[in-house]
Amino acid sequence: MPYPAFLTRLRSDRSGSILTFTGIGFVTLIGAAGLAVDTAQWYLWKRQLQQAVDAGARAGALSMLQSEGAEPGARKEIGRNADNTLNVLVERISSPPYSGAFTGDTGAVEVIATTSQKLPFSSVFLDVAPTIRARAVATRTDEGEYCVIALAPVGMGVRAVGTADVNLGCGVGANSGIQAAIDLTGTSWINAPNFHAVGGIDASSRNIPEDAVLQPYGLPIQDPLAGRELEAPSEPEGCTYNKYSNNPKDVQTLTPGRYCNGLTLKGVTTLSPGTYIIDGGLLDVASSATVIGDGVTFVLTGSGTGNAASVKITGGATMDLTAPSAAQSPTWKNVLFFQDQIGSSSESNFAGGSELDLTGVIYMPNGDVRFTGNSGQSAECLLLIANHVTFAGTSSLNNNCTVDYANLDLSAPVVKVVE
Template sequence: MLKAFKKLWNDDRGNALILFGASLPLLVGAAGIATDTIQWTLWKRQLQRAADSGAIAGVYTRLNTDTEAAVRAAVNADLAINNHVGIALQSGFPAVTLPADDGDKEKQVRVVLQLSKALPFSSMFMEAAPNIVATATAASVPGGDQYCVIGLDKSASVTGVEISGSTFLDLGNCSLIANSKHKDKAASNGTSGNGQAGSGSYVKAASLAASGGVQYSNNWKVSDYDPNSPPADDPFAGVPSPTSCSKTVTISANANQGYPYDRTVAGGDVAGETVCLVGGGNGQNANTVAVKGAIKLQTGVTYVLNGQNLSMTDTSASLTCGGCTIAMTNFTNPANTGNIKITGGTVNLTAPTTGTYKGIAIYQDRLASDSGQKAQNHINGNSGQSITGAIYIPGRSILYNGGGNYVADSTVEGACMMLVAKRVEFGGNSKVKALDECETAGLPAPKAGKRVRLVA
C-alpha cells in the first residue's frame, strides 16, 4: 500500500486539473465581484444623472415659481422621465432642499436620491445591501452674455425676437434674448427651423438665447445658440412713467405756416423740465404729433406725448434731440398710450446720461395695451439715422428696420443702442456696439445673462 502511495505521489499527470480546482473559488469570486461592481457603477451613474437632471429642472422652476411645492413637483416630474435605474427610491427620497443664494449662485436646488438593491454575489457575504446615494446641486449663475436686445414677453405662444427678410444685424459682442417660452421659435430666423434658413439675412452676435426654443442658421455668425435660458431681467423695470407736464408745446401748422417747416422747440424750455408735445391744427390729426420739416428738441428736457402718437413719414423730415427723452404715456389711461410710426425722414436722438430717464432715448408706458399684433410700433431708418441710448417699449411690439448701409464685418462705427421691447422684429440694417463700450452713453452697465448649471 505504501508503495502504491509513493507511486501516486510522484505521478505528475492531472496537476493542471488540481491547480484549476484549487484556484476556482478565486476566479469565481473575482468574476462575481467584477459583475457586481459593474452593476453598482451603472446604477450609481444612472442615479447621478437623474439627480443632476432633477436639480436643473428645479432651478428652472424656481426662476418662474419660487415655491418649495412647485420645485418638488418639478423634480418629481423630471425623475419620472429621466430616472432610468429601474429601482424604487428609498422612503423619504428624493430629498429636495432650496439652499440660500451663495454669491453668484442664485435659486439653488439640491436633490438627493438614495436606493438599495442586493446583488447576487455580494449578498452572500453582506447582511444588508449597501445604499447607493447621488447628490446634485444646480443654480442660476452668470453667463458670459450681455444682452443689447431683449424681448420681454414670457408667453409660450409668441416669438419674442424675430430676424427676417434681408436684415443685416451686427451686434458684435452683444447678444439677443427672448423671454418667450415658445417651444420651437421663441427666437426665430423668420422662416423654418433648419440651419439653412435665414440665407437672405446676416446676423453677427455673441449669442441668440431664449427661454424656449431657438431657431438657428448656418448663414449667421452667432457664436452660441442658447435655448432654455433663464429669462433676462428688465433693465429699466424701475423707471416710472411721467405723470404731468410743466408746459405744453404744439407741433402743428397754423394759418400762416404750413407744412413742411423747420422749428426748434426751445422757446423757454429749461433743462429738467417735462414738456408735453401735442399735434393738430390745419387739418392735422389732433391725436398725433406729426413730424414734418426739421424738428429740433431742446437738450436736457423730457418730452411727453400724453395720449399722442408719434409719426414721421416724409423723407425730408428730421427729428433731433440731444440729451433728452421722448416719453409716451397717457396720464389718465395708460392703456391708451400712443404708438410710434417712423417710416421716413431722419432720426437723430441721444439719451440723457443722468436723471430719471438716464440712457433712455424713447420710452413707452409699460401699461400700454397690447393687441398681440406685430409691429405696433415701427421705426425705419436711413443712412443718416442715429439713436444713442435705449428704445424701451415694454408693453408692445416693435419692428426696427435700423439705418445705415453697412456691409458684413465692416469698420463702420456702430451705435450705442439697446432695444428692450415686449416683442422685437428686425429688418433693414443695424450695427450696435457692445454695452461695455457704451457706459458714457448712459446705458446700463453690462450685466451678464444667466445660465442654469450644476454647481455641486
C-alpha cells in the same frame, strides 16, 4: 496493501497537472470578470443616481423661485429621472444646503440620495451591498448681458427674416413660451453671444455664430426698467403744438413740450434737451429729414389702451440722438424712446435706408418694434426692450456698448447645478 502503493503512484504522477491549474485559473478569471461586471453596474447606477439628484435639485430651485416648496418638485423629478430598477432612497432635500459653498444661499437646494442593491458576483464576497450616494446643489445664477429683450409672454418674441444682418455686442432674449420664441429664418444673421428664451429657439448655424450660447426653455428675463415705474408726464397738460409738421427745406430748432396728434419732421431739425411728449398719432421722420439731439427723450402716449403714439422712420432719414444723462434728467436717464404702458396697436418702424446713430434705451414694454429695409444703425449703446422685436429686409444693426448701464440688470436668470 494496494492502497499505499496507489497513493504513492498518484503522488508521483504528473499527468493532468496543467488541467488542474487551468481549472483554478478559470475560476479566478470568471470571478474577476464577474466582479468587473458588477463594478460597471455600480458605475452605471452612480451616473443614473447623479442625473436624478441633479434634476431634483434643479426642480427644487425652480419651485423656490415660484414661491413654492422645494421638496415636492425635487421628489417628482428624482422619481421621473431615476431608473425603474433603482431602489432610490432620498436622504435629504434642504434649502439652504447643509454643507458646501452655498450654505448661506436661501435659494439653493441640496439633494442627497442613495441606492443599495445586491449583485450576483459581488454578493459572494460581500455580506452587505455597497451604498451608492449622490449629491447635488442647484441655485439661480444670472448670466449674460442682453440688449434686445422681447417681453411678450406669447407670440414670436424676436424674429429675423430675409437678409437681416444684426451685429450685437450683447445677447438676445425673449420671454415668450412658444416653440419659436426666437425665430431666425432664411439667410438672416444675428451676431450675439447669448440667446435666451422661455420657449424654444428656432435657428441654424447659418443664422447665429457657432460659439453662441443658447438657453431655450429658461426663466423669464425681468424687465430691467420695471423698477423705475416710468409714466407719461402729466405736464404740460395742454398741447404745445397740434399736428406739428415742418417742410423739407426748413432748418429749425424745436423745444420740449406736448406734441398732440403726432410730430412730422421733414427738414433739418435740432432738438433742444428735454422731454418730447408725442400725444397720439406718429413720430413721423421722413426720408428728407435730419434730426439731431443730445439729452432728449421721446415719450409716446395717447388717450387710452392701445392708442399710444408710435414711431415711423422711413426713407433716407438721418438721426443722431442721445438720451439724457442722470445730470440732465434723473427721471429719464438713458431713455431715448419710451412708449406708455397703454401700448399701441401699431408697430414702431425704423426702416428704409435710414442712418440712425442712437444712444440710449428704446423702451416699449407693450409695443412692437420693427427694423426693416436698409436701416443702418451705429450706436455707442442702444438697448431695445419691447413687446415683440422684428429684424427684416437688409437691416443692419451694429451695437457697441461702452456707456455705463451698471444700474440696469440686463442678465438672464438660469437655474443650474453648482455642486
